[in-house]
Structures are given as structure tokens and as C-alpha cells.
Amino acid sequence: xxxxxxxxxxxxxxxxxxxxxxxxxxxxxxxxxxxxxxxxxxxxxxxxxxxxxxxxxxxxxxxxxxxxxxxxxxxxxxxxxxxxxxxxxxxxxxxxxxxxxxxxxxxxxxxxxxxxxxxxxxxxxxxxxxxxxxxxxxxxxxxxxxxxxxxxxxxxxxxxxxxxxxxxxxxxxxxxxxxxxxxxxxxxxxxxxxxxxxxxxxxxxxxxxxxxxxxxxxxxxxxxxxxxxxxxxxxxxxxxxxxxxxxxxxxxxxxxxxxxxxxx
Numbered sequence: 001x002x003x004x005x006x007x008x009x010x011x012x013x014x015x016x017x018x019x020x021x022x023x024x025x026x027x028x029x030x031x032x033x034x035x036x037x038x039x040x041x042x043x044x045x046x047x048x049x050x051x052x053x054x055x056x057x058x059x060x061x062x063x064x065x066x067x068x069x070x071x072x073x074x075x076x077x078x079x080x081x082x083x084x085x086x087x088x089x090x091x092x093x094x095x096x097x098x099x100x101x102x103x104x105x106x107x108x109x110x111x112x113x114x115x116x117x118x119x120x121x122x123x124x125x126x127x128x129x130x131x132x133x134x135x136x137x138x139x140x141x142x143x144x145x146x147x148x149x150x151x152x153x154x155x156x157x158x159x160x161x162x163x164x165x166x167x168x169x170x171x172x173x174x175x176x177x178x179x180x181x182x183x184x185x186x187x188x189x190x191x192x193x194x195x196x197x198x199x200x201x202x203x204x205x206x207x208x209x210x211x212x213x214x215x216x217x218x219x220x221x222x223x224x225x226x227x228x229x230x231x232x233x234x235x236x237x238x239x240x241x242x243x244x245x246x247x248x249x250x251x252x253x254x255x256x257x258x259x260x261x262x263x264x
Contacts, residue, residue, distance in 0.1 A: 004227050009073050012223045016070040019216070023062030030055035065091075069220065078231050085224040092217035099210040106203055110196050117146050117192060124153040134191070135159045143191040149175065151190075160186040 034052050065087050072080030120126050123134050123145065135157055138144055144160035145151035152160070162172035162185040173188040 003076050004073065004230050008223065008227060008230075009076075012073045012220075012227065013070045015216075015220060015223065016066040016073070019066035019220075020063050020070075023059045023064075023066060026055055026059030026062060030059060069224065072224075073227060076227075076231065078228060081224050081228050081231075085221060085228065088217045088221045088224065092214050092221065095210050095214040095217065099207060099214060102203075102210070103207055106200075106207065109200065109203060113196065113199065114192070121146070121151055122153045123151045124155040131157075137191045137195060138187070141191055141194045142187050143189045143194055144187040145190050146192045147190050149186055149190075156184075156186060162187050 030052050033055065065084060068080055068087075069084040071077065072084055120130050123131060126134075134146070138157070138159040142162075144156065149156060149160060156175075164185075171188045172185045174185050
């Protein structure tokens, strides 16, 4: 006979299978990130490798904990459920600890990044790596300069040039090119506002995922606590109170004196 409520067990198993799928998705994202960054070799490769390793570890830990919780519910293993409970409590605390400061710092993110980007201006005097980064942004986002095309001090690169077939699709403007020797059409939008739009969107997604996972970890903690409590109750020995069906009350003391028992 099952010791845990069947509906609760199925809900908990489904809950953990969902987490296992999430762990697989995280590992898949790590694989895609590794494929996309494998062709790029620069000084940031070490930090990228660290981020990919963190994704692998996070996905693997999520899958293992999910399988542990599903196994504990299916086999009604108290030890597995206790380990799962402890891990869920620690995970919820860590995510809340990381999420709350990030949510508080989110409104200041744009100002912080703006100050950092202004430190590398002008782009014409920046290092090769910064110029390469700016060229990639301009090519991908169809923009010119971080805050304006003037960030290049007239030495505007080819990634800012707006081709004739693109003028109808993107906003372009005509300016003097290569120190005013000729006039060319460039992208009119700066890169920083476009970049910040995606950065803030990514930050909101990350915060949403962190707090959602923290809420689900709390839910997993509650469900595992209920199942452990049910297992403990079933293992407790049942105490039966027996009441005699037939009893003979003693005679009052005064009746014993008035009617003494017959001699034998």
C-alpha cells in the first residue's frame, strides 16, 4: 500500500520531470554557445569558457536533483526526499540572494554602462579589440558609433556605410566621408541605445528566470516536506486504546457494611 498520496506523488514527479527538461535546455544552450564562440579567438575567450562551464554545471546539477526528487517520490525513499529538500532550500536561498541585489541594481545598469562606454571614446584612438567590437556591433545592429557617428572623429569605418539597397529598410543619413573628401550615406542610429535595449531585455529575462526558479524551488520544498511528513506518520506505530466491554463496578462502602458477603 502506498504511503504517499497518489495525486501528490504524480504532481511531484511531473514537477521534477519539468525541471529535468529545464536542465537539458540549459545544457543545450551551453552547447550552442560553445559552437558559436569556438571560431573566435581573443582575450575574452577565457571568460566565455568560464560562462559555458557554469552553464554545463548548472544544467547537470538541475537534471541530477530533478531525477533524485522523482526517484525519491516514486520509490517513496525518505533519504532521497530529505537530500532533495536540503538542496531545494539551498538553491532557493542562493537564487533569492542573487536575484534581489540584481533587481535593485537593474535601474542603474544603463547609467553604469554609459559611463564605461564613454571612457573608450573616441573610437578612432581605441585599441584594436575595441574597434573590432564596435565594427561587429555596427555590422549586426546596422548603426554607427556608440553615441553618434562623431565618435569616430571623421575616420568612419566601412561597417557604418549604408548600402543603396538598405536605405529603404534602415534609417540612413548623408555626411562627408573620409575627412570630407566625399559624401557617403551612413546608418543614422547610434549603437548604444540599441545595445542597451537588448541588454535590459536580457536582464529582465534573467531576473524573471531566477525568481521563477526560486518560486518553484520553494514549491518543491513544500511538496517534499509534505511527502516526508506522510512517510513519518505512516512509520509511526499506531497506539490503540482499548475499553473493556464488560465491567463490574464495586459496591459502595456503606453497602459492604450493611450487607456483608456470605461466609464460605
